[in-house]
Amino acid sequence: MPDTDAPGVPPIALDAMGGDHAPDEIVAGAVRAVREHGVPVLLVGAPRPLHEALARHDALTEIPIVRAEEALAMDEGALASLRRPRSSIAVACHLVRRGDACAVVSAGSTAGVVATGKLRLRSQPGVLRPAIAVALPTRPVPTILLDAGANAEVKPEMLVQFAHLGAAYAQACLDIPDPRIGLLTIGSEPEKGNKLVRRAHELLAAAPGLNFTGNIEGHDLLTGVADVIVTDGFTGNVALKTMEGSVRYAFSELGATLRESHAARLGGLLQRRRLRGLHRRLDPEVHGGAVLLGLNGTVVIAHGASRAGGVSAACVLAAELARRGVVARVGERLASSRPHRLWGRPSPPASPPSSPAAPPPNPGDGHPG
Amino acid sequence: MPDTDAPGVPPIALDAMGGDHAPDEIVAGAVRAVREHGVPVLLVGAPRPLHEALARHDALTEIPIVRAEEALAMDEGALASLRRPRSSIAVACHLVRRGDACAVVSAGSTAGVVATGKLRLRSQPGVLRPAIAVALPTRPVPTILLDAGANAEVKPEMLVQFAHLGAAYAQACLDIPDPRIGLLTIGSEPEKGNKLVRRAHELLAAAPGLNFTGNIEGHDLLTGVADVIVTDGFTGNVALKTMEGSVRYAFSELGATLRESHAARLGGLLQRRRLRGLHRRLDPEVHGGAVLLGLNGTVVIAHGASRAGGVSAACVLAAELARRGVVARVGERLASSRPHRLWGRPSPPASPPSSPAAPPPNPGDGHPG
Numbered sequence: 001m002p003d004t005d006a007p008g009v010p011p012i013a014l015d016a017m018g019g020d021h022a023p024d025e026i027v028a029g030a031v032r033a034v035r036e037h038g039v040p041v042l043l044v045g046a047p048r049p050l051h052e053a054l055a056r057h058d059a060l061t062e063i064p065i066v067r068a069e070e071a072l073a074m075d076e077g078a079l080a081s082l083r084r085p086r087s088s089i090a091v092a093c094h095l096v097r098r099g100d101a102c103a104v105v106s107a108g109s110t111a112g113v114v115a116t117g118k119l120r121l122r123s124q125p126g127v128l129r130p131a132i133a134v135a136l137p138t139r140p141v142p143t144i145l146l147d148a149g150a151n152a153e154v155k156p157e158m159l160v161q162f163a164h165l166g167a168a169y170a171q172a173c174l175d176i177p178d179p180r181i182g183l184l185t186i187g188s189e190p191e192k193g194n195k196l197v198r199r200a201h202e203l204l205a206a207a208p209g210l211n212f213t214g215n216i217e218g219h220d221l222l223t224g225v226a227d228v229i230v231t232d233g234f235t236g237n238v239a240l241k242t243m244e245g246s247v248r249y250a251f252s253e254l255g256a257t258l259r260e261s262h263a264a265r266l267g268g269l270l271q272r273r274r275l276r277g278l279h280r281r282l283d284p285e286v287h288g289g290a291v292l293l294g295l296n297g298t299v300v301i302a303h304g305a306s307r308a309g310g311v312s313a314a315c316v317l318a319a320e321l322a323r324r325g326v327v328a329r330v331g332e333r334l335a336s337s338r339p340h341r342l343w344g345r346p347s348p349p350a351s352p353p354s355s356p357a358a359p360p361p362n363p364g365d366g367h368p369g
Numbered sequence: 370m371p372d373t374d375a376p377g378v379p380p381i382a383l384d385a386m387g388g389d390h391a392p393d394e395i396v397a398g399a400v401r402a403v404r405e406h407g408v409p410v411l412l413v414g415a416p417r418p419l420h421e422a423l424a425r426h427d428a429l430t431e432i433p434i435v436r437a438e439e440a441l442a443m444d445e446g447a448l449a450s451l452r453r454p455r456s457s458i459a460v461a462c463h464l465v466r467r468g469d470a471c472a473v474v475s476a477g478s479t480a481g482v483v484a485t486g487k488l489r490l491r492s493q494p495g496v497l498r499p500a501i502a503v504a505l506p507t508r509p510v511p512t513i514l515l516d517a518g519a520n521a522e523v524k525p526e527m528l529v530q531f532a533h534l535g536a537a538y539a540q541a542c543l544d545i546p547d548p549r550i551g552l553l554t555i556g557s558e559p560e561k562g563n564k565l566v567r568r569a570h571e572l573l574a575a576a577p578g579l580n581f582t583g584n585i586e587g588h589d590l591l592t593g594v595a596d597v598i599v600t601d602g603f604t605g606n607v608a609l610k611t612m613e614g615s616v617r618y619a620f621s622e623l624g625a626t627l628r629e630s631h632a633a634r635l636g637g638l639l640q641r642r643r644l645r646g647l648h649r650r651l652d653p654e655v656h657g658g659a660v661l662l663g664l665n666g667t668v669v670i671a672h673g674a675s676r677a678g679g680v681s682a683a684c685v686l687a688a689e690l691a692r693r694g695v696v697a698r699v700g701e702r703l704a705s706s707r708p709h710r711l712w713g714r715p716s717p718p719a720s721p722p723s724s725p726a727a728p729p730p731n732p733g734d735g736h737p738g
Contacts, residue, residue, distance in 0.1 A: 075558065111556075149555060152563040186518060186606040187480075189444065194521040194603045218610025222618040231607075234563045237555040238604055239611045241587025246615035249591040254623065 009040055010322075011064075012315045013092035013101035016045035017071030018108020020305050026107065027053035027063075029311020034062050037312065039319045042101065044068050044092045066091060072108055074304060078115035089113055093120035096297040103298035103318035105289070107306045113299065114150045114292060121297040124327070126334045129154065130294035131162045132233065132301065133169050134240060138224040141174050145184075145221065145229045148290055149237035156199035159183070159230050160207050164333050165293040166228035167210065172329040173321065174227070182216035182226030184235060190215065196232065204230070209337050218242075289314040291321060293330060298322050378409055379691075380433075381684045382461035382470035385414035386440030387477020389674050395476065396422035396432075398680020403431050406681065408688045411470065413437050413461045435460060441477055443673060447484035458482055462489035465666040472667035472687035474658070476675040482668065483519045483661060490666040493696070495703045498523065499663035500531045501602065501670065502538055503609060507593040510543050514553075514590065514598045517659055518606035525568035528552070528599050530703075532579050534662040535597035537702040541695045543596070551585035551595030553604060559584065565601065573599070578706050587611075658683040660690060662699060667691050 014030050016023045023045055031054075033039040042064045043050050050065045068088035072080050084090065089108055093116060095101035104121075106113045114130065123130055131147035144166045151158065163181045170179035183201055185193035190201050192215060204212040216229055218239060231239065289302040289310070298321045302314035383399050385392045392414055400423075402408040411433045412419050419434045437457035441449050453459065458477055462485060464470035473490075475482045483499065492499055500516035513535045520527065532550045539548035552570055554562035559570050561584060573581040585598055587608060600608065658671040658679070667690045671683035 152555060184607060186521060186603055186610075197603075218607045218612075219614030219617070221611055222614055234555055234566075235604055235607055238553060238587045238600075239607055241555075242590055242608045242611045243587075243615045245588030245591055246612045247619045248588070250616045250619035 010100060010102040011040035011042045012318050012322075013066070013095040013104050014041050014043050014311070014315060015088045015092045015104065015106035015108055015113075016043040016050050016065075017068065017088040018074075018106040018113070019302065019311075020074060020107075021307055022071075022107065023049050024053055025307045026311050027057065027059075028308035029306070029315065030063050031057045031059045032308050032312035033315035034059070037316050037319075039312075039315050041315055042066055042095075044095070045071065045088045066095065068092075072112040072116070074109050076109060076112055078111045081112055081116035081119055087112075087116065089116045090120055093117055093297065093299075096299075097121060102322035103300060105300045105302060105311070105314045105318045107289075107302040107304055107311060107314070109304065110149055110290075110301055113301050117292050117295050117297075117299045121295040121299070123294055124296055124331050124334060127165075127294040128158050128161050130292050131158075131165055132236075132290045133166055133293050134290045136222060136229075136243070138222055141176065141224075141227070143221070143224060143227060143229060144170050144174075144179075145231070145236055145240065146293065147231065147233040147236050148240050149233045150292065151233040152237075153234075154196070154232040156196055156203055159196075159200040159232065160203045160210075161294075161334075162230045163204060163207070163210050163212070163228060164337050165330055166230060168330040168333040169291065169293060169326060170227050171333075172324045172326045176227050178211045179227035180211050180213045180225075182213055182220070182229045184218070184221075184229050184231035184239065185215045186217065188215050188217065200230075207337070289317060291317070291326070293326070296327065298327055379469060379471040380409035380411045381687050381691075382435070382464040382473050383410050383412050383680070383684060384458045384461045384473065384475035384477055384482075385412040385419055385434075386437065386457040387443075387475040387482070388671065388680075389443060389476075390676055391440075391476065392418050393422055394676045395680050396426065396428075397677035398675070398684065399432050400426045400428045401677050401681035402684035403428070406685050406688075408681075408684050410684055411435055411464075413464070414440065414457045435464065437461075441481040441485070443478050445478060445481055447480045450481055450485035450488055456481075456485065458485045459489055462486055462666065462668075465668075466490060471691035472669060474669045474671060474680070474683045474687045476658075476671040476673055476680060476683070478673065479518055479659075479670055482670050486661055486664050486666075486668045490664040490668070492663055493665055493700050493703060496534075496663040497527050497530050499661050500527075500534055501605075501659045502535055502662050503659045505591060505598075505612070507591055510545065510593075510596070512590070512593060512596060512598060513539050513543075513548075514600070514605055514609065515662065516600065516602040516605050517609050518602045519661065520602040521606075522603075523565070523601040525565055525572050528565070528569040528601065529572045529576050529579075530663075531599045532573060532576070532581070532597060533702050533706050534699055535599060536579065537699040538660065538662060538695060539596050540702075541693045541698040542690065545596050547580045548596035549580050549582045549594075551582055551589070551598045553587070553590075553598050553600035553608065554584045555586065557584050557586065569599075576706070658686060660686070660695070662695070665696065667696055 016026045030041040033041050044066045045068050047065050047067050054060045068091040070084045070087045072087050089106050092104045096104055129151050132150045133144050133146035134148045135142035136145055146162050146166045167179045170176045185197040289300045292299040300314045300318040302310050385395045399410045402410050413435045414437050416434050416436050423429045437460040439453045439456045441456050458475050461473045465473055498520050501519045502513050502515035503517045504511035505514055515531050515535045536548045539545045554566040658669045661668040669683045669687040671679050
């Protein structure tokens with residue numbers, strides 16, 4: 001297919017072994033990304049099952065396979081990424097590092113993807129901790145929430161840096177020139193919250209180059225009062241999942257209500273299509289996934305429960321991030337926010353960008369078709 | 370009205386000066402509690418405006434006024450409770466302490482109510498920190514979430530005690546004999562989360578007398594997988610407000626969707642009443658409020674934005690808590706959970722296990738009133 005191997009557009013390296021429904025739904029998502037959205041994709045994983053799955057879609061000539069001997073299980077955490085240097089996610093990261101792919105997409109365990117990404121792609125210069133950013137479905141433009149789960153334990157300085165990461169994302173992808181930054185906490189006054197948040201408030205208010213608008217409470221996550229909402233990965237993950245659960249709950253209660261009476265049932269029939277559209281818009285599956293910001297490469301983490309639709313949406317998002325040069329924008333922003341440049345790397349044995357971290361994959365040997 | 374001064378049923382001491390819409394909506398809520406629900410109420414606050422407001426409802430003979438010279442402003446925190454010993458919330462607490470009221474209800478600032486309650490009513494023997502418990506609208510029975518905002522900074526041992534407080538509440542008010550306890554965190558495996566939560570998981574799993582079912586994620590807050598969900602006050606408050614905001618968001622998006630087309634509009638008309646009922650059920654205003662557990666007296670904190678309906682719901686809840694003897698049940702439970710009896714009070718320097726920190730509990734004497 002012409003798009004897949006068009007020169008100049010490197011494909012998405014899709015971790016075909018990560019996710020609750022890997023590899024079948026991952027492969028189906030890849031096919032959809034290629035055919036419906038024109039996004040070039042290559043699959044990383046065990047050649048035989050991928051070959052068979054692609055054959056079922058009659059897509060062997062459209063989507064290359066890159067061999068990876070191992071895979072991280074969904075219940076494996078950060079340590080597994082050290083034990084498995086040839087996991088599908090590690091190989092996908094290496095393809096990005098070598099420039100053979102423009103971005104990584106994985107529906108694998110978040111902890112595993114984050115750890116492998118940090119190990120194989122390395123943090124960008126000056127990044128204390130990469131953070132997971134998600135786009136909340138506010139109107140008229142989405143709100144970026146980070147960290148949504150990469151760092152359960154953070155320091156106040158990291159929240160300031162998350163603000164820069166999120167601001168760069170909002171500038172590059174949402175075309176917001178000077179994003180308003182909010183700090184997620186439990187009261188609107190600066191002195192509210194825990195120690196971490198109170199100190200972060202001081203630092204954010206004093207940070208040059210940040211349009212800090214103050215504290216944000218949970219009920220304002222979806223009202224669009226800020227463009228970027230900053231929090232630690234524990235709180236952010238709880239808030240994100242609470243939001244998903246609450247929206248799902250509201251819709252299921254709604255469904256029960258609509259089935260309760262004749263008049264309401266008739267009304268329900270008339271609205272069913274509209275509601276489905278709305279539900280889709282609020283469905284985290286459809287947003288595409290979370291972006292791991294602060295690495296030397298674009299990484300999108302799809303929902304672990306993603307099916308074909310979620311996987312293809314994540315590929316579309318990753319292609320868009322790569323096209324808009326989010327990694328470069330983050331780098332520029334960090335370089336211009338002077339203090340952060342001096343902070344140094346997160347993990348002590350800081351290796352230069354040229355270190356031979358991962359074994360070389362063989363993108364050529366994949367194409368079994 | 371006969372109920373108001375029926376012997377043997379002490380009234381609710383309602384802080385008439387706390388809340389965004391004090392005193393008018395508070396007074397209106399008191400009138401509604403008395404007339405519609407038969408709950409005796411007395412108003413604590415500045416006599417003149419309360420007298421005028423009661424006169425407008427023609428309720429001067431139904432609802433007594435207890436004078437309080439001062440009031441805590443909504444933006445005042447914990448320290449103000451020390452500076453204002455005669456605030457309306459302090460006087461309300463004093464009425465409960467003296468046995469002239471069975472419970473306090475306030476829509477004032479959470480921090481102010483918590484601090485004043487701790488100061489005036491004191492913690493129950495062995496309670497490390499009182500915690501705010503809210504009832505989430507799960508089916509078929511509500512789920513208790515605590516701490517919803519009293520303690521932004523906690524230690525793992527406190528989370529174990531919150532589990533006991535919540536279990537006593539669920540036993541007393543929801544008639545659940547052996548409540549399932551869940552721990553709010555960001556992954557289902559015991560090693561997931563931050564340091565606080567990992568240690569709390571160990572302690573909860575080892576605690577005798579607790580039916581601990583493991584970790585709960587944000588998307589399970591409303592699915593009823595646990596009867597009591599334990600968390601620190603920072604995370605709990607963010608989660609609670611996120612839930613409220615998300616449900617509100619889902620309904621407003623729904624409203625927008627229903628207005629979009631003719632067919633959908635017709636459907637919307639047919640369903641309007643049903644939806645309103647559902648919306649009411651999910652509205653935090655209607656639940657009545659949050660309960661401050663662990664004090665020598667029943668304290669209900671209504672939403673700061675409460676109007677008459679929210680205030681009367683909070684009074685009804687407070688009367689129910691008093692009737693069911695929740696304070697005594699908490700005391701019994703703490704006394705029987707052996708290690709906690711030895712912990713002593715929160716503020717004094719750590720006392721040895723054999724110190725007579727806590728007065729001897731009397732599991733037999735049950736209901737104090």
